[in-house]
Amino acid sequence: MCSGRVDLEFVLRAFSNGIDGVFIGGCHLNECNYVTHGNYHALNMVLLCKKIMEHTGLNPERLRISFMSAGEGILLADYVNDFVKRVKDLGPLGKGEGIDSDELKSKLAEIRKLVPYIKMVKNEKLGTHLLNVEEYENFFTSEEIDSLFSEVISYYIDPDKCQACMICSKRCPVEAIAGGKNRIHVIDQEKCIKCGTCFEVCPSKFGAVTKISGEPVPSSIPEEERTIVRKGKEK
Numbered sequence: 001m002c003s004g005r006v007d008l009e010f011v012l013r014a015f016s017n018g019i020d021g022v023f024i025g026g027c028h029l030n031e032c033n034y035v036t037h038g039n040y041h042a043l044n045m046v047l048l049c050k051k052i053m054e055h056t057g058l059n060p061e062r063l064r065i066s067f068m069s070a071g072e073g074i075l076l077a078d079y080v081n082d083f084v085k086r087v088k089d090l091g092p093l094g095k096g097e098g099i100d101s102d103e104l105k106s107k108l109a110e111i112r113k114l115v116p117y118i119k120m121v122k123n124e125k126l127g128t129h130l131l132n133v134e135e136y137e138n139f140f141t142s143e144e145i146d147s148l149f150s151e152v153i154s155y156y157i158d159p160d161k162c163q164a165c166m167i168c169s170k171r172c173p174v175e176a177i178a179g180g181k182n183r184i185h186v187i188d189q190e191k192c193i194k195c196g197t198c199f200e201v202c203p204s205k206f207g208a209v210t211k212i213s214g215e216p217v218p219s220s221i222p223e224e225e226r227t228i229v230r231k232g233k234e235k
Contacts, residue, residue: 003027003065004038009115011049011063016108021087023080024065031069037129039067044126044139048118051140055149056107057099059090114152116173117194121148154212155198159184159221161208164228168198168209184226189217 003026014022024046026039043065050060064086066079090096094104111118119126122140130139157168157177162184169177169185176192179185185208187198202209 002032002034002036002038003042004036004040006042006045007115008045008049008119009112011045012052012108012112012115015053015058015062015093016105016112018093020090020093021062021064021083023083024063025076025079026065026067028067028069040129041126043130043136044128047136047139048122048126051142051145052111052118054142055145056104056111057097058093058104059097061086062090062093111149113193114149115193117152117196118148120195151213153194153196154189154217155187155192155194155196156210156212156217157185157187157198158208158210159186159226161206162228163206163208165203165206167201167203171197171201173197179226182228182230184221184228186220186226 003024006024011022024042026042027033029039029043030037032039046063046065050063053060053063064083066076066083068075068079094101125139128139130136162179164179164182164184166179166181166185169175169179173195174191174193176188177185177198178188196211199209199211
C-alpha cells in the first residue's frame with residue numbers, strides 16, 4: 001500500500017487505542033512506484049501530526065516515518081529496531097508524559113472529530129513536495145497549530161432563512177443535521193466534523209448556513225418551533 005494512504009485519522013486512532021508508537025515506512029522520495037508521490041503527502045502528514053501531538057502533550061518521537069526501497073530489508077529492520085528502542089525508552093503512552101489516560105483519550109477524541117476540517121484547512125501544505133530535510137522542523141509551527149485549534153470554524157443554520165430543502169441534511173457525511181420536510185434543519189455540533197459541506201451546498205438564494213469563528217454557536221431552536229408553515233397552508 002502507498003504510504004500516502006496512511007491518513008491522519010489512522011495515526012490518531014492508533015494513539016487513541018493506546019498504541020505507544022507508530023512507525024510508517026515509505027518508498028524513497030522521488031522514487032514513487034505509483035507516480036503519485038504519495039510519500040510526500042505521508043511525510044507532510046507526519047510533520048503535521050507531530051505538531052498536533054505536541055499540542056496535546058504527547059512526545060512527537062512516538063511517531064516516525066522512514067524511507068527505503070523494497071530491496072532494503074536490512075535497512076528496514078535497523079529503522080524498526082531503533083524506533084522500538086526509542087518508544088520503550090519513552091514508556092507507555094501518556095504515562096511517559098505525565099498525562100492522565102482519560103484526559104488524553106478525551107483530547108484525542110476531540111481532535112479526531114476535526115480531522116476532515118484539519119485536512120481541508122491544511123490541504124495546500126499537505127500537497128507540498130519538501131526537497132530539503134532542513135525544511136521539516138518548521139514546516140508546521142506550534143503557533144500555527146495553536147491557532148488552528150483556537151480558531152476552529154463552526155457552522156450554523158439560521159432558522160429564519162432555512163427553507164427545509166433537505167439538501168444539506170442529505171449531503172452531510174456524518175448525518176449531523178436533524179430535520180425533514182417542512183422542518184427547520186439544525187446542526188448537531190457534537191457530531192459535526194467542520195467539513196463545510198452544508199455551507200457549500202446550501203442554495204445561495206437561501207444562504208441559511210453561516211460560518212462562525214471565535215464566538216459560541218447560537219443555541220438550537222426548540223423542537224416545537226421547527227415546523228415551517230408555508231404560505232397558503234396557514235389555517
